[in-house]
Amino acid sequence: MQESARVAIDLGAESCRVSLLRWKSGKPSIEVIHRIPNGPVHHGNSLHWPIETIFAGLEDGLRKAAEAAPEGIASIAVDSWGVDYVRLAPDGRVLGDPFCYRDQRTVATKEAADRVIPPFDLYQRTGVLPLRINTVYQLLADPAAGIDAEAPWVMMPEYILYRLGARRVSEYTHATHTGLVDLKTGNWCPEVFKQLNLSLEAAPPIVRSGSVVGRLQGPLASLAAFSKTELIAPACHDTASAIAGIPTDLSSTAYISSGTWSLVGTLTTMPVTTRAAFDSGYVNLGAATGDMLFHSVINSMWVLKQCMDSWAVQGRAWKIEDIVQQAAECNLSIGLLDMDAETLMLDTDMPQRINRELVRLGFDAIDDVAGNEPIFARTIFESLSVRYAAALASLEKMLDRKLTGIHMLGGANRNKLLVRLTEERTGLPIEIGQTESTTIGNLAVQLAASESEGQPIKPEAVRQWARCLCQG
Ligand code: LRH
Numbered sequence: 001m002q003e004s005a006r007v008a009i010d011l012g013a014e015s016c017r018v019s020l021l022r023w024k025s026g027k028p029s030i031e032v033i034h035r036i037p038n039g040p041v042h043h044g045n046s047l048h049w050p051i052e053t054i055f056a057g058l059e060d061g062l063r064k065a066a067e068a069a070p071e072g073i074a075s076i077a078v079d080s081w082g083v084d085y086v087r088l089a090p091d092g093r094v095l096g097d098p099f100c101y102r103d104q105r106t107v108a109t110k111e112a113a114d115r116v117i118p119p120f121d122l123y124q125r126t127g128v129l130p131l132r133i134n135t136v137y138q139l140l141a142d143p144a145a146g147i148d149a150e151a152p153w154v155m156m157p158e159y160i161l162y163r164l165g166a167r168r169v170s171e172y173t174h175a176t177h178t179g180l181v182d183l184k185t186g187n188w189c190p191e192v193f194k195q196l197n198l199s200l201e202a203a204p205p206i207v208r209s210g211s212v213v214g215r216l217q218g219p220l221a222s223l224a225a226f227s228k229t230e231l232i233a234p235a236c237h238d239t240a241s242a243i244a245g246i247p248t249d250l251s252s253t254a255y256i257s258s259g260t261w262s263l264v265g266t267l268t269t270m271p272v273t274t275r276a277a278f279d280s281g282y283v284n285l286g287a288a289t290g291d292m293l294f295h296s297v298i299n300s301m302w303v304l305k306q307c308m309d310s311w312a313v314q315g316r317a318w319k320i321e322d323i324v325q326q327a328a329e330c331n332l333s334i335g336l337l338d339m340d341a342e343t344l345m346l347d348t349d350m351p352q353r354i355n356r357e358l359v360r361l362g363f364d365a366i367d368d369v370a371g372n373e374p375i376f377a378r379t380i381f382e383s384l385s386v387r388y389a390a391a392l393a394s395l396e397k398m399l400d401r402k403l404t405g406i407h408m409l410g411g412a413n414r415n416k417l418l419v420r421l422t423e424e425r426t427g428l429p430i431e432i433g434q435t436e437s438t439t440i441g442n443l444a445v446q447l448a449a450s451e452s453e454g455q456p457i458k459p460e461a462v463r464q465w466a467r468c469l470c471q472g
Contacts, residue, residue, distance in 0.1 A: 004074035005225075007065050008442035009058060010238060011080030011156060013260045014038060014305065016054055018061025019439045020068055021469070028472030030439060033068060034061030040100035040347065046145070047347065048097035049084065049156070055163060059220065066225035073225050076164065076216065077234035077446045078157035079241045079438060081260070082177035083135045086159040087142065087151040088168075094159075095151055099141075101133035102345060109140035116195055120278055125189060127271045127284030128179040131297060132342075135178035139198055152202050157236040158213075164231055165217030170204040171233040173240035176286035181206070183271050183284065209235045209244075209288040210449035210457035234445040235288035238438045239263050239295075242409055244288040245441030246433055247467035254392055254403050255295070256422070257437070258410040260302045262384065264391040265295025272398060280394040281340070288445055289459035294399075296391040299339050301411060304380050306350035307373070316370050321414070326374035327381060328417040334375060335363025337383040351376060378417075385421035392426050409433035440469045 003023040008030075010017045018034040036057030040047045065073060087095040099105070110132045113122075119130040128134060135155070143149045154168050155175075162168050175181050175188075180198075182189035186206070193200040207213065215221075216229040235241040242257050243250075250267045257263040271284040271292050285293040308318055335358045337344065343353045354376060355365035366375050396403055408419060408430050419430050434440055444465035448457040 004072045005065070005069035006443055006446050007062065007073055007076040008234070008439045008446070009061070009076065009078040009157070009160065010241070010438050010442060011054065011078065011160070012038060012238070013040075013081050013302075016057060017439070018058060018065060019436070019443075020065045021443050022069055022071070028469050030436070030443070030469065030472065031068075032436070032439075033064045036061070040102060041097070043097065046105065047100040047103040049100055051086065051094055051097050055160065058160060062220050062226075063223070066220070066223040069225050071225075072227065073229050074450065075230045075232045075446050076161075077232040077442050078160045079234055079236050079238045079442050080155075080157040082174060082237050082239070083133050083138070085135055085138070085153045085155045087147055087153045089151070092162075095147060098156065099138060099145075101138065102347060104346070105141040105145065106132045106137040110137045113137060113140060113196055117192065120275070122179065122192070123278050124273045125183065125192065126176075126179055126181055127183045127273055127292070128177065129278065129281060129283045129297070130179065131283075136180050136192070136196065136198070140196060150199050150202055152204070154204050155236065158204065158233065161213055161231050161233060164214075165221070166214035166231040166233075168204045169207045169211070169213050169233060171211070171236035172206055172208055173286040173288055174236035175206050176284075177237055181286075183273070186286070207233055208456055209233065209240070210445045210452065212449065212454070232446050232449050234442040237285065240286065240288050240293060241439075241441035241445070242437040243267065243293060243441065244444055244462050245437035245439070245466050245469075246407055246409070247463060247470050248407065248431075250407065252401065252404045253431075254395060254406050254428075256388060256406055256408045258300055258408060258413070258418070260300060260305070262298040262300035262388065263293070263295045264298060264388050265293065265395060266399070266403070267291045268294040268399070274398070276394070276398050280391070280398065282395070282398070288441065288457070289462050294395075298384070298387055298391065299345050300384060303339070303344050303350060303354070304377055306347060307354070307376055310348070310350055311373055316373065318373055323374055323377045324415050324417055327377035328420075330374045330378055332375055332378065334358065334366050334379050335361060336386055337361070337379060339383050339387045354379070381415070381418045381421055384418060385425045388422050389425040392428070403428060406430045407433050409435070409437040411435065434470060440466055443469055
């Protein structure tokens with residue numbers, strides 16, 4: 001009998017993908033069967049995710065997958081960017097489009113929370129750097145937006161699973177990014193909920209990566225390929241999935257997962273919550289395989305994508321490959337940006353934001369006219385590589401460990417210029433990993449979960465499946 005297929009859904013801030021794994025003569029073949037463009041949308045002054053459009057697109061993708069896999073689909077798992085969530089009405093429907101983490105509503109709630117729990121205290125308890133985008137500050141902002149603070153919530157990928165028929169859960173790796181999980185117990189931290197006056201009852205129960213959380217239900221379940229389909233919580237945080245998709249040992253290697261954000265760090269066996277780690281901007285997040293992701297969260301391709309969107313509106317559209325190539329050729333270095341600047345995290349008018357930042361830092365502004373776009377791109381890549389190098393230098397110091405190389409994955413892998421600049425600035429060789437490492441990690445966890453028969457997934461099993469899928 002032919003082995004069953006599997007589906008990995010990866011929600012990205014720029015595109016959502018439905019990928020299908022099939023087995024051909026015992027060899028894996030993974031195909032992105034459907035892609036839905038994505039991006040935050042404005043509702044008046046606030047920024048949201050178009051959840052119904054996303055879900056309808058995913059249903060189309062699942063129908064395509066069912067058609068392409070007559071052998072049957074054993075499981076579906078969903079991951080996404082971290083921190084965003086959906087609030088539910090008593091009948092299980094969504095209470096409006098979920099907020100996007102970039103919305104500015106959390107500026108005030110973070111300041112208020114910091115007055116109740118000093119950021120370093122919260123860091124020591126949860127391992128999470130108090131980033132404005134974190135779920136904790138968003139939950140606190142809901143009442144001001146007229147949202148019932150007692151309404152149950154569920155993170156985005158777990159919501160998609162829930163809507164497909166799963167129970168409401170919060171997967172461990174993803175839960176750790178909320179800023180509400182106790183490092184010691186791996187469960188919600190009741191003291192933090194209490195101190196911040198957040199409802200613990202509204203939070204879903206935490207489950208391990210690789211938990212079977214239900215069976216596909218609803219109209220799609222009537223399709224033959226979906227007659228026995230389980231719903232699995234993979235590492236629902238996409239970065240944790242991407243790291244689970246790396247088949248090699250990371251003990252002396254750093255990772256850079258580069259996309260809308262760049263995550264620069266390594267795996268650690270124990271959390272590191274020293275003052276130095278806090279000051280260097282390092283977070284401790286759950287990994288699918290039991291250890292911790294210890295990395296810096298750096299604003300990244302968002303800045304270029306926002307510039308490109310704004311140029312496109314003015315009839316100056318660029319393809320990413322072309323702008324990267326021309327940026328590599330233009331040797332003009334105008335200045336270096338502080339990639340952590342709050343203004344570069346926001347949307348709209350990015351070229352002007354960049355120029356204001358350059359001037360603030362004592363550099364010349366770049367004339368925002370046709371032909372100068374590669375100079376903007378070059379400035380962003382130069383600044384990113386400098387930021388990567390600084391993050392890795394502090395990592396070596398904190399862990400007292402010499403790094404021997406960098407494993408780079410994600411969209412920017414196609415960006416030879418950024419790879420070259422990073423090698424130059426860090427002095428470390430870069431091994432280019434899989435562009436779709438998140439999908440590989442998602443599928444590897446599904447496969448490990450299916451053979452673990454309800455027991456916790458084994459790290460070696462995840463690595464073995466990742467190796468198998470990478471070779472396919
Ligand atoms: C990358 C990512 C990252 C988070 C950010 C919100 O997609 O999940 O790990 O910090 O989105």
